[in-house]
Amino acid sequence: MLAQELQLSRRWQQLAVALQFSILLLFQDAFTAWSSALFLLLFGWLLLRLIQQAEPLSPRQINWLLAPLLLLLFWQARSIGAMNLMFHILLLSAVGRSFSLKLRRDAIQLLWVQYFALSCGFIFYQQMLMALLIFGLLALNLTLHFQLFAPNSSQLKLKPLLKTVALALPIWLGLFLLFPRLPPLWQMPNQQQASTGLGSELDPGSIERLVQNDALAFRVSFNGPPPARELWYWRAKVYEHFDGRRWQEHSRFDRRQQQLTALATPASSNSQNRLDYQVLAESSFQRDVFSLGLPLSWSENLQPRPAALLQSTQLISQRLSYQVSSLLSPLPLVANAERQLNLQQAGNSNPRSQQLAMQLQQQYGSDGHQLSAALATLFREQAFYYTLEPPMLGADAIDQFLFQTRSGFCSHYASASAMLLRAAGVPARVVGGYQGGDWQASQQYLIVRQRDAHAWVEYLQDGYWHLFDPTAAIAPERILQGLAQALSEPERTLLSGWQPGWLQQLALQWSHLDYLWAVWVLGFDQNQQSVLWQQLAALLHYWPLLVAISLGVLSLLMAYTLVRYRQQRLRQQQAPDHWRRQVLSVLPPPGQSAEPLSHWLNRLATANPGQAELLQQLRQHYEQLIFAGNQQAAYPLQQLIKRERKQLRALKRP
Template sequence: MTGVRPSLRRRPTGEPVLHARSFDLLCLTMGFVLLVHAAHLPWWLTTALGVVLVARWQQRRRGGRNAPFWIKLPLIGLLLAAVILQNGTLFGREPGSAFAVGLLVLKLLESEHRRDARVGIAFACFALMSALLFDQGLIASLFVSLGLVPALATLRSLEEVEPQATPWSREFTPVLLVLLAAIPLSLFAFLFVPRLSTPLWGTPQNSQAITGLSNRLAPGDMLDLMTDDTPALRVSFDGPPPPNTARYFRAYTMQLFDGEGWSPGSRSARRPPSDAEYGTRIAYQASLEPTHDRVVPMLDLATMAPPDTVLRPDHTVLANRRIDEVLTFSALAATSYRFEPVLDEGVRRDNLQLPMGAGPKARELAASWAQRHGADHAAIARAALAMFHDGFSYTLAPAPLGRDRIDDFLFQTREGYCEHFASAFTFLMRAAGIPARVVTGYQGGYWNTTGSYLLVRRSDAHAWSEVWLEGRGWVRFDPTASVRPERVQLGAAAAAAGHGGEEGLFDVPWLRNLRDRWDVVNQWWNRGVIGFDALRQQGLLQPFGIAHAEVTDLALVFAIGCALLVAAALGWALFQRREGDALDAWMRRLQRKLAKAGVSRRAGEGPKHFFARAARALPAQRNALERLSELYLRLRYGYDEPPPESVSEFGRAVKELKARRVVK
């Protein structure tokens, strides 16, 4: 039958075919989900799925229908094989999300009716929420929230009997208003729905810590980390912040050397706590970004462990479980101390150990210093620092090292960054008979004047040495400061730039101020939203005299709040109902005009019968009234919200109607 619109064609079961506007919105929803997941999907998979999505959209616009099974089945098989080859498994966070997003896009190949679209939208909303397993930051959460807009707009369009080619803004405006109205209830639910101390389920995480700090250090391993400007932790102090030269955050203490790299020793975990004498102490609060590791970087030297963590004898701090979400804690640090003045013999042996055959030239150099200075170990350390100061250079692009990394660095390349200098310096101290070890963590940071806190980025990762001196215990030596003092005095950015301050775009004051304010927003989000746990929820009712809110208390407050919000929404809806819409306003105007002509609408009379009676009473206006009847019934009962253009057409017809009084 010719002349029938595609939106009204039906399949044999009687279900309408999905109209063009709804399919466009469905494609937009799937595309948004793909965009949200693109950051952690392989680029080739994102590209392939994008091609499939665009090809299906174009095929549908040309009048095509469902793809045949001999196309869909091979594509599903290819997707399954690609995910398994990429990840080695189908289970886990990365492979699971990749497979889910792929199936979601392939669902478009058979989305031809409203039921298909509803299933796809439900799956798309699930896929949107799963993106929060990778990133719960403010920007990621906003993108996920925006992804609900096309999804809800698609569901809304499915309810229209005969969709019109309205502007796209009219598809999204009602949805945005509904989401805006839902914010109070969502906020109330966020605050008062009882929370569990642990999630209902867990998802496999990456085995590599996203901080970039590793429990193994080898020259060259930190290169990628030096260019990572994302935040690692934020620290606020009860008093004035310590100077930049005292901002050392200890993460790993490394004692074992295999000729290529350093790693922590197991003896420190078994032995009893070390003796320490603390001088000046600093109280601070820190917010650590998720690392998916257990180590907690602490301002050196940590005097106590935060809750749910352990302070090890080497003064590294380990959490009881992996840090998979923002960790906020308070702590004390001693900037002056005497740490382990009496050294355990087993620890001494570990920190003098050197692999056989490694660094023969370095051993000779260290032996000459030991012969010259004897038992004055501090003088030997100063001799090594003087050597680094005179003949070495700081660069983030050093020449590659050969098989013997120590000798190649000390006598050939003579260039590198913190891990090169700390590794070589520690080797020289051990070769001279002095216990020494490598410490990794962060150093420096950027002081955010707007938020009054220290922002430590991942690019502030640093390595230094600790040398044991008789009567003083472990003493920090930073050979990098001898080569490039700016690295310790002014921060990593100054060392990399080669001048005394941060370089680049953010040297401009207003841009630097803008960056500070944005980081304050991120800090608020981490503490107020991501860090809102069961413990903080239990203290919400303290201003009302309830020191520890139980589940029943929270549920009661939530029920009362929901009731009040629903009552307010109902009152607003009833108030708005009195107003009516533009179509009702034109209908009331028509009724007044017809009443003057002697045809008044009876109580309880429907519009169809009213128009029919008016047409019989006013035969001269029969054609105009029948046209008005058809137009009104279609607009009122064919749409959730009548199109403005059609309502305007109805209004013009009402104004043009010339109704004359009935003569009896």
């Protein structure tokens, strides 16, 4: 096409370079320091060439430029990672193309790559603002695309643009809502990123780090009223292996050895305790998800793990939405092996604690309920302190904690309690997860942050695992340095009171908006789509109404076109030479185009005496209409032309 042979404007090239630069910024997570620096150098050179208005490089020169860079990238492929290598190559190809831009057709592949690269940016960013930014960049690329095929002078006009957007938007959203979705077809590589949240082992101090983090962990909305606050123990991990200092996940949780274990349903499932809820988990780069009590059923993107836990079918590299239905009752023991596993002790470590456990066992026997109550009394009545900055513990950490430092965090209390319970002959384990959260009363959902991370104990009694939270037993006056750190950022600012109220309101509204975004845009999945389809199908029930509405719309449209057509006809008829052209269209053309029609009709009449009367009639009507302004002559004239078309055509020229 000729249009593609036009020169590219400098402004276009500048915008394209700006776009590529923002792609570099978007891909920062995938880029290493040296590759970022390399691209910055390339951009600098590109800008310099643009400013100097240098001639574009030839394909040969481009190859010489890009080949070594590509080799470098492939050489470093192992350290970069497969997926990040793809981002590097995408950006490199775009930048390389920018060096050789001259004509419009050179830029077509560039546009394609930029569309693709920008869309890949959503792998890294799904927050609302970033998503809006990326869509803005996509719109910029769209404008560049438009300019590539539009006249040089053309400016985007608002009205046609709005019309186009109004047409495209329903198609776009309709496709998003209704186009069939598929489950993942194959495993995609993920970008390498550190996981957040609880780790696979719990040593004293692992939770403190989390607790100082205000980041969002997950959000929950309940179908129905929320359960009582003391039941908000979100289980994520179970630590069953104790080495005297650390609690670790047992190897039965290892993915390779793991079989899909069916969770035992309790004999008597009390439907009143059953709770349905939807969780929206932030990306954690782990697979563990959060649930309450005993999960009975869950959405398809989850699978069960031992100890009544759930996990995602794939790494949570982006926000994950899932539904669970749980029973809020003690978990049943699944197998005897589980009991044995949770009685294991770590050899001869912590002798003083073992001694304490023996005393307790003599006093209360191996009764979990009584033992846990005794432990709670111990923590409450003795000088145990709760602090975010516990002193360092050496070997025999539990001994040191229980008898020397006596100040610690939830992980200290949980591991000490579990160890004591095991030593007293009660199967016990440490559970890691989140406790509590901020209930948003107006929007009816729960926000759980990383700072809500918690550890507690589960002990076995009468075939059921019961929950015991030793940290809750500490007297409130012995909470050290807790308050400031234990509060979330908004709460702290609320306390200090220097922030204006409207700003807080704004922040709160923003977080609600973000929640809606997460639920309706990010969380829209096959389930919700099938619900939507069902609702649409239910609409079909009202088909007479639908038919009536569509008929009404259709007839309105038809009436509108008819009116417009009439108006157009009328305007044509009012044109000065409309009737002259009408009459001439059925006559042989006059020799001189300037000849008056009446004169020409007269001349035709002399040449065709047989048709003289007809021609006379025609002339009379015509003159009536044009010169006397008699609009009523229009109809007979039209009829005459229509009726006598053949005879008039056959007239002999004078």
